Amino acid sequence: MELSGLPYAVMPMAKRDIPTVSQIEREVFSLPWSSTAFRYEIERANTACYLVLRYTPWMIDEEETSWLAPVRRVLRRPAFDPSLLGYGGCWFMVDEAHISTLAVRPAWRGRGLGELLLVSLIEEAYRHQVNLVTLEVRVGNLVAQNLYAKYGFRQVGRRKAYYSDNREDAYIMTTDPIASPAYRRQFDTLRDALRRRLLAQPNDPPAEVSEL
Ligand SMILES: CC(C)(COP(=O)(O)OP(=O)(O)OC[C@H]1O[C@@H](n2cnc3c(N)ncnc32)[C@H](O)[C@@H]1OP(=O)(O)O)[C@@H](O)C(=O)NCCC(=O)NCCS
8 A cells, every 4th residue: 555645664574573573462362473483474475475564753774874784773673663563464375365463553553554454465465366365353353353344354154163272263254356346446445545544643653652
C-alpha cells in the first residue's frame, strides 16, 4: 500500500528484528513462537513472507555511511526496538497464501495498523499470484475474526482442539479467489479507505509509550 505521507513503513522482517518480534510474540500470544522459529521462517524467502511494521519517526538510520556507522548502530540500537509496532507472515503453498501470524503491539491497536499489515500480506499474495488467502483463528478471537471478515474471509471449516494450550477450536477462514474482479474491487476499496483513515488520524504515539 502507498504509505507516502504516513509515519509508517512496512518492510521484510530481518534477523535483527527477531529479538523485538519475539518479545511482542510473548506478550501477545499464549503459544508464542520461538526466535528459532522466526529465524527459520525468514530464511524461506521463496515460500514465505514475513513483514514488520515500523513507526518511521523512531527508526534508526541504517543508511549512515561514515566509518563509525557500524559502531554507532550497535550503540544506538536498543535491545527492544520501539519503532517495531507489529508483524505478520504468510506461507505460499501451491496456489494458496496461508497467513501464519499477525500481531500489533497492544498500545498501538485500534488505529488501522493490523489492517495495514493484513493489506500488505494480501498484496504479497497478489504478487505471488495465488488463488486465495486462508488462515486459522481461535473461535474466541472475535477481534481478529472481524478484521478478516472485513477483507472477505469466510468461515469454511473448524479444527477441533487446534490450540494445545487450552484445546480451543480454530475456524478456518478463507477468501474467494483474490484475482476475481469482485474481490479485487472490494480489496481496492478497503485499501483506499484505510489510507484515507490513516491520513486523517493523528499519528502521534499513544500516550503510554510517548517517552522512549
Ligand atoms: C488482531 C489485531 C492484529 C488487530 O490489530 P489492530 O491494529 O488493533 O486492528 P485495526 O485497528 O487495524 O482494526 C481493523 C479491524 O479489526 C477489527 N477490530 C479491531 N479492533 C476491534 C475490537 N476492539 N473489537 C472488534 N473488532 C475489532 C475491526 O473489524 C476493524 O475494522 P474497523 O476499524 O473498520 O472496525 C490485534 O488485535 C492483535 O495483535 N491481536 C492479538 C494477536 C492476534 O489475535 N492475532 C491474530 C491471530 S489469528
